[in-house]
Amino acid sequence: MEQQFTHPLEKKLIDLNLRIQKIFLYRVLQKTVLTIFPFALIGSFSKTIQLVFLGKNGLFSNWTDFLSDNLFYQIDDIFSAISTMTLGWISVIAAFSAAKYTAKHLKRDDQLAGLTASLSLLIVAYTYSRKTPMSFHSAVLGIRGLLFAILLGVFIGYLFKWTSHKATEPDSFAMSTNMLKRTEISIRPILITIIISVIVSDLVNVTFYSNLPQTIITAVSSTNPSTQPFLSLLRTFGLGLYSIIMSFLGWSGPYSTGVNLTDTSSALNLDYALNHHTAWGAPDLFNSSTLYHTFATYGGQGATLALIIAILWVSRDHDFINVSRWSLIPSIFNVNSALMSGIPVFFNVIFFIPFVLAPIVNMILATIALQFHLMPPAVYSVPVGTPGPLVAFLGTNGSWQALVFTVFSLFISTLIYIPFVKIAEQVKLQDDISIDQGGADDEK
Template sequence: MVMTALRLVFPLVLVGTLADLVNRSWLESTGYYYQTLHVTSWLLRRTRLQQGVLLVQTGALGLAVLGVAFAVSYLLIARVTRQTSDRLMGGGLAVLALQFLNVNPATLRAGRPLDWTAMNLGLTGLALGIAIGLLIGNLYGWSVKRWSQPSDVVIRPLTLGTLGVLLTALLGVLWLMRAPLGSTTGLTAWLRGPLTGASGWGSLLGVSVLNGGLAWLGVLSPLPSTPQQAAMAAQNLATVLETNSWRLPHPLTGQTILQPYANMGGTGMTLGLLVAIFLVTHNATQRHIGWLSVLPVLGNFNAPLLVGLPVILSPILWLPFLLAPAACLSLSSLCLALHWVPASAYAFAVGTPGPLISYLGTGGALSALGLASINLVLSTAIYYPFVKWAAIAEQRVHEEAISDAKL
């Protein structure tokens, strides 16, 4: 049910992610293609184009979150009733509940328009959309089962819809009166703690697992950086520039090891997942989603792949999703400790192809490129049996659905 809902919003996530990739890697000054292709020298009206791209990005990803809430609730209610009016009413209530949670409480003042917290209607809000859909769908389905009057195409959805809107409005008012911050601000603040000064194999492993776990739950955004991380990166870069030595004061940080060696393709080392999908040749659906996701994954934007397969909430793919980056992180830390590869010190631009991050970050060290290639092979080997297993499981579910439809 959640898998079906995620695949329904996959086109929106794909379009929104591609727009995000274009904006951040081509139109922003920190982008890889902006810097390497000197975009400002040949692209006219860049600012106006960027505004249009941002509109596509925000609109598509925002609608994807609303859509997944609607679809999850709709599909849950479809299990208990065939009436389309009930399904549509339940989906509409899920969208309404999600909107109530995405108002900025700081703007609740007389005479001022309300501001929507748009970030909650982007990739960070996908988990919230799934949760709201599950909650509203189950509550509405429970009400349908206990409806004592004869089923009616108008009366029941009208009654349950009215009660649902009133209850949702009441809870929304209580939420906005009690919540001093947005619905994800507190969570983000809490997650900053483990990242403060993260240095060393153990702490980086914890960051990797936490980041992967949140992405598996549907929070498709990287964990926030901290001032301590920025300071360590600056000290590493100053050491290289001033002494021409790669004996960095902070050799194990997110920038030196985690990003260049264990996050190729995005959280979960998903470039290895993409290669594994193409190696498993007997599942056309997986390969189709893989081809559609090639460009964003190469730029380390993996949301389409995580939504389309889906990896989110997958009972099969969660283990390799956490294990692959952990294995790459461990191997890379060992190679760095043995001085087989230099630590990455140069900051990488947004959208840099995953395998090139370590090469460029070490000033062109071939050993770093070699280690990145080994990590890609290692992550592909970890993902391969699970991708094959997921393909077999999906095929069995499809066959059972066809058999049930014929009965």
């Protein structure tokens, strides 16, 4: 397979990646993201059903109108429980996995380290509320807390190293039977972790700090929208770029939550279109919904539907193909968490470039097309879960120009992703993180 990488740049990128993959922290990040895949997969299916069929503004929510209220709410409850306890809980799983992997690598009691890390994250996210006795700041436990949870897990793994003995030889795994012995070895790091976590969670207003970047940027994004086309273009690109990078880290930017209800510029456009019965000539061509939500989010943040197509098109790697097939359905409806953790895309230096590049290129192309009036801007609001490639078509009330442009830009995005899929494949061939078990034999 070596012969296909004749391009020196590709070779260079592969070598660089292989070197980055040797960094322990990076390995833990990638390994952990892979571990949460099954839960992200189930969660993303459940979330898709919630958004598309059960949500108030969902694409097919009129299909469920025939259900009686009781039955509807019962079904709604079931899916909300599944989504909340998988996707909404994913960081607890990640903390466990990261600590377990780290502790195993450092030859400490990995199971207890994992459990301690999960516990620690829950303590940090605990709300001291007198009304509801057991509740948590949900923001820290979902995808948004992923990076923090993994770093926490690694820290706790190291804490086990610093404050407890080496766990006895692997072959005496009778250790698992001798709970008292294990307690004796690991009680100190567990206790330290709990104490630190309690102090942190009591002193630090977790919700405030976890929302702080969002609060600031939202304030920036919603105050004094400029009426100058160039400035509003700059602003849409800036905030779009910020949102994409944040999504790559599992966080969210001002555009991540979907179309802004109170966005005045979109309201103006809609107002115009309703009065003139056409989207052509709407006053604000370059706002978040005409550029970002319409052309930068095929399949979710980072235009990951293009990644799926790229993989299905050129990849020979069975894991990649399988993950893409499994996450195809949720991705069509813009839920990409399964794909993000299964490939993995989260924190993956290979995919960082196309993840940012593909949406930005789409937005640039769309800006040109809009500027030269090759298509009308998407001004009508589309239902939640409308497949990415259809947003422009439906948002312009069925403009064929917009649909043709979408197909074209999706193709461009796919081409952007293809070389990186090949690089990722090659890297995986030489150093597969997914089969890495942790422990001494990795350190060759």
